[in-house]
Every structure is written in structure tokens, then in C-alpha cells.
Amino acid sequence: MRVSFTVNGRAETADDVWEGExxxxxxxxxxxxxxxxxxxxxxxxxSCTVYLDGVPVCACLVAAGxxxxxxxxxxxxxxxGDRLDPVQExxxxxxxxxxxxxxxxxxxxAHDLIExxxxxxxxxxxxALAGNLCRCTGYEKILDAVRLAAARKAAAR
Amino acid sequence: xxxxxxRPATWAAALEAKAAMPGAAPIxxxxxxxxxxxxxxxxxxxxxxxxxxxELTRWTTEEDGRLRVGAGVPYTRLIDELGDRLPGLAQAxxxxxxxxxxxxxxxxxxxxxxxxAGDSHPPLLAGDAVIEVESAARGVRMIPAAExxxxxxxxxxxxxxxxxxFWMSPASGPQYFSKVGTRNAMVIAVCSxxxxxxxxxxxxxxxxxSAAPTPRRAVAAEEFLxxxxxxxxxxxxxxxxxxxxxxxxxxxxxxxxxxxxxxxxHAIGVMARxxxxxxxxxxxxxxxxxxxx
Numbered sequence: 001m002r003v004s005f006t007v008n009g010r011a012e013t014a015d016d017v018w019e020g021e022x023x024x025x026x027x028x029x030x031x032x033x034x035x036x037x038x039x040x041x042x043x044x045x046x047s048c049t050v051y052l053d054g055v056p057v058c059a060c061l062v063a064a065g066x067x068x069x070x071x072x073x074x075x076x077x078x079x080x081g082d083r084l085d086p087v088q089e090x091x092x093x094x095x096x097x098x099x100x101x102x103x104x105x106x107x108x109x110a111h112d113l114i115e116x117x118x119x120x121x122x123x124x125x126x127x128a129l130a131g132n133l134c135r136c137t138g139y140e141k142i143l144d145a146v147r148l149a150a151a152r153k154a155a156a157r
Numbered sequence: 158x159x160x161x162x163x164r165p166a167t168w169a170a171a172l173e174a175k176a177a178m179p180g181a182a183p184i185x186x187x188x189x190x191x192x193x194x195x196x197x198x199x200x201x202x203x204x205x206x207x208x209x210x211x212e213l214t215r216w217t218t219e220e221d222g223r224l225r226v227g228a229g230v231p232y233t234r235l236i237d238e239l240g241d242r243l244p245g246l247a248q249a250x251x252x253x254x255x256x257x258x259x260x261x262x263x264x265x266x267x268x269x270x271x272x273x274a275g276d277s278h279p280p281l282l283a284g285d286a287v288i289e290v291e292s293a294a295r296g297v298r299m300i301p302a303a304e305x306x307x308x309x310x311x312x313x314x315x316x317x318x319x320x321x322x323f324w325m326s327p328a329s330g331p332q333y334f335s336k337v338g339t340r341n342a343m344v345i346a347v348c349s350x351x352x353x354x355x356x357x358x359x360x361x362x363x364x365x366x367s368a369a370p371t372p373r374r375a376v377a378a379e380e381f382l383x384x385x386x387x388x389x390x391x392x393x394x395x396x397x398x399x400x401x402x403x404x405x406x407x408x409x410x411x412x413x414x415x416x417x418x419x420x421x422x423h424a425i426g427v428m429a430r431x432x433x434x435x436x437x438x439x440x441x442x443x444x445x446x447x448x449x450x
Contacts, residue, residue, distance in 0.1 A: 056256065
């Protein structure tokens with residue numbers, strides 16, 4: 001089947017999509033957007049997190065056909081040109097990235113958190129990131145990065 | 158194998174599609190269904206996407222005062238918009254998966270899957286929820302939650318029917334949910350327990366999760382409280398003890414990868430006592446009965 005939706009502000013279409021295919025597969029393998037990572041394929045790890053109509057979801061658990069006509073925003077759509085989003089900058093500066101596989105999902109999820117709660121408490125950060133697994137960092141530097149990004153975004157407002 | 162993707166725009170069209178192809182699997186949030194497809198556990202004749210049927214994502218207060226909550230309202234919205242009126246269900250919803258899962262997953266999906274471990278089921282049972290299902294041929298059927306679950310992942314839903322909504326009265330007393338798992342997120346319940354006080358009727362509702370082939374009420378424990386609970390006094394420790402014992406006896410758990418039958422039976426008794434204590438403290442004091450930590 002053919003599936004068309006908006007990705008990072010651009011209209012995209014994929015043909016010959018299998019009816020059981022996930023949004024994640026279409027993004028990565030048919031639209032050339034490999035930022036969202038494919039790891040567990042069962043919603044356990046959060047590394048495929050994308051915005052669907054402004055709400056963060058696991059792209060592996062959305063059937064591609066369900067995205068028809070809707071708006072998807074991936075980690076590739078957070079930066080403005082060459083300027084990284086403050087969440088991305090903070091991840092780099094705080095050493096919140098090691099192997100990098102979990103990073104895109106964490107960045108999108110943290111981005112959404114700060115949009116909803118500009119100055120999140122530590123408990124709110126932990127709760128928001130509870131569905132994103134990282135096996136390298138031990139999470140402490142990820143928490144640092146989210147605090148820093150929130151502080152910078154708040155200062156810029 | 159070829160699979161179809163059906164995209165009805167209206168509820169009537171969805172019912173017609175389900176009638177024409179009973180093997181079509183409804184998909185709303187996809188948080189269960191897509192796991193099965195990704196791992197090739199289940200290959201339905203068709204996916205019946207309900208995302209376009211807007212009324213499924215709405216809830217209303219009906220003339221009799223009950224809430225009618227569309228099967229497609231995601232857990233996140235249930236918590237945000239109905240947490241004050243359905244506190245037991247909202248507590249259970251907060252324990253579902255992760256924020257991403259709660260943004261997509263729904264009570265309707267929990268009901269459709271009918272897993273004994275589904276987090277919604279115990280509070281639906283304790284709160285006397287009624288499930289509204291519908292078919293093109295026979296119209297609406299209203300099925301009390303207590304009659305909905307028939308076996309492991311089997312429900313009273315027929316192959317030409319879809320789940321439209323659940324109906325539930327706003328809480329008239331304290332409600333609590335407790336769940337045992339290895340961490341506070343991404344956990345399938347080892348076992349769970351829900352309680353709802355119905356002070357107007359001097360009655361207590363219960364629901365047991367993940368400790369029997371189906372979610373079920375602890376009927377003997379409810380009847381014991383209806384007979385023995387003094388609603389104008391402090392909670393009698395002997396009544397509390399016996400309630401836990403009867404709740405534990407109502408379970409018929411199995412050993413599996415998440416826990417043993419013995420552990421589950423014990424934990425149901427503990428959670429029954431805890432949740433009743435929390436609910437009673439709140440009922441007597443007017444303040445939340447569960448202390449932090």
C-alpha cells in the first residue's frame with residue numbers, strides 16, 4: 001500500500017509498504033531517516049521515540065498506515081539547520097552520549113518533557129525517561145543534560 | 158501472507174468492516190498488536206485501524222451520572238482528564254509501560270487483549286465498570302466487567318463486535334491500586350489488586366490481577382466486608398486480617414517466569430490489606446490514605 005504523511009515539515013510518500021509494517025521501518029528503510037533507532041521492536045527501550053501529531057510515541061508500535069495524513073517529527077527534525085536544539089547541545093556537553101544508540105529516543109523524549117514542563121524536578125525527569133533504556137551511561141549524565149537543557153531553554157524564554 | 162489494512166472513517170463503517178471480516182484485528186494504540194506483528198506471533202487477516210474513528214477518543218458524562226469513556230482514550234488523557242473521578246483506574250494507568258506507551262495505549266486495548274495481567278482490569282472490576290460492545294448485526298451489548306473475562310486472553314467479545322466504551326460511576330469513595338513488579342516502569346504485573354469503597358452502599362469492590370486465568374473479583378472477601386465492616390469505626394485488625402486471607406484464597410495463581418503461585422497468593426493478601434488500609438484511612442480522615450515511601 002501507499003502511505004503519505006508529513007515528516008519534519010516535508011510531505012513524504014512511501015510505496016509498496018507492507019500492511020503490518022511499522023512507522024519506524026518506513027522512516028528508516030523507505031524515507032532515509034535512520035536517526036530513530038530500531039532495537040527492541042516491542043516498546044521496551046524507547047530508542048525509536050518520535051513525535052506523532054506532537055505526542056511522543058514508540059515508532060515501532062505504530063502501524064505505518066496509522067500515520068497516513070499525520071505529522072511525524074523525528075530526531076532529525078529538532079535542529080534548525082546547523083543549529084542543534086538545546087537538548088542536543090546539552091547531551092553533547094554533559095557527556096550524556098556514549099555508544100549513542102539510545103540517544104535519539106532520549107533526546108526526543110527529553111525535548112517533549114521540557115516543552116510540557118519547562119523546569120522539571122528530578123522526579124519528573126526520571127518519570128519522563130522511564131521508558132528509555134541506556135546501557136552505557138548509568139543515566140546520571142543524561143539527567144545532567146536534561147537539567148542543563150531545561151535551564152538554558154528557560155533562560156532563553 | 159497477504160494482510161489487509163482497513164481504515165474506516167466512522168464507527169458504523171468500522172462495525173461493517175468487522176462484520177465483513179471477523180478475522181480483522183482492531184488496532185488503536187498498537188502497543189500490544191504491533192508487538193505481535195513485529196515478532197510474527199500473530200498474523201491477522203487484516204488490521205482494522207480505529208484511529209480515524211474520532212468518537213472513540215472522547216468521554217462524556219451521561220444522564221445517569223456515569224462516565225462513558227471511549228475505548229480509544231489513551232492512558233495519558235485518562236490520567237490527566239479523569240484522574241479525579243476515576244482515581245483507582247488512573248493509579249493503574251500510571252503503572253502502564255512508559256510515557257510513550259501511555260500516550261498510545263488504551264483501556265479498550267487492554268479489554269480487547271483480555272490478558273489476566275492487564276493493569277486496567279482490577280480497577281474496572283472494583284468500580285463496577287460496564288463494557289459497551291457493538292456489532293452491525295445485533296447492535297449494542299452492555300457487559301459488566303465481572304462477566305467480560307472468560308479465560309486467558311479470552312473475553313465475551315464476539316468476532317463481529319468491537320469495544321465502543323466503558324461505563325463507570327465517578328468514585329463515591331476512596332479507590333486504590335497496588336501492583337507488584339521489579340521496577341516502577343515497563344513492568345508486566347507479577348500480580349495486582351484494586352479496591353473501591355462504595356460508602357453509599359456500605360460495600361467494598363475488589364479486583365485481582367495476574368493471579369488467576371482471568372482478572373476477577375474477590376467475591377467472598379467483598380461479602381465478608383459487607384457483613385462485618387463497621388463503617389463508623391476504626392478498622393478492626395481482625396477484619397483486616399480475614400479480608401487479606403479471603404482475597405488471597407480468591408486467587409488461583411500459577412508459577413511462571415515472573416513469580417511463583419505461592420508468592421502471588423501471599424502478595425495478593427498483603428496488597429488487599431494495604432489497599433483497604435489506605436482506603437479506610439482516606440475514608441475516615443478525608444486525606445489521601447497512602448503515605449509516601
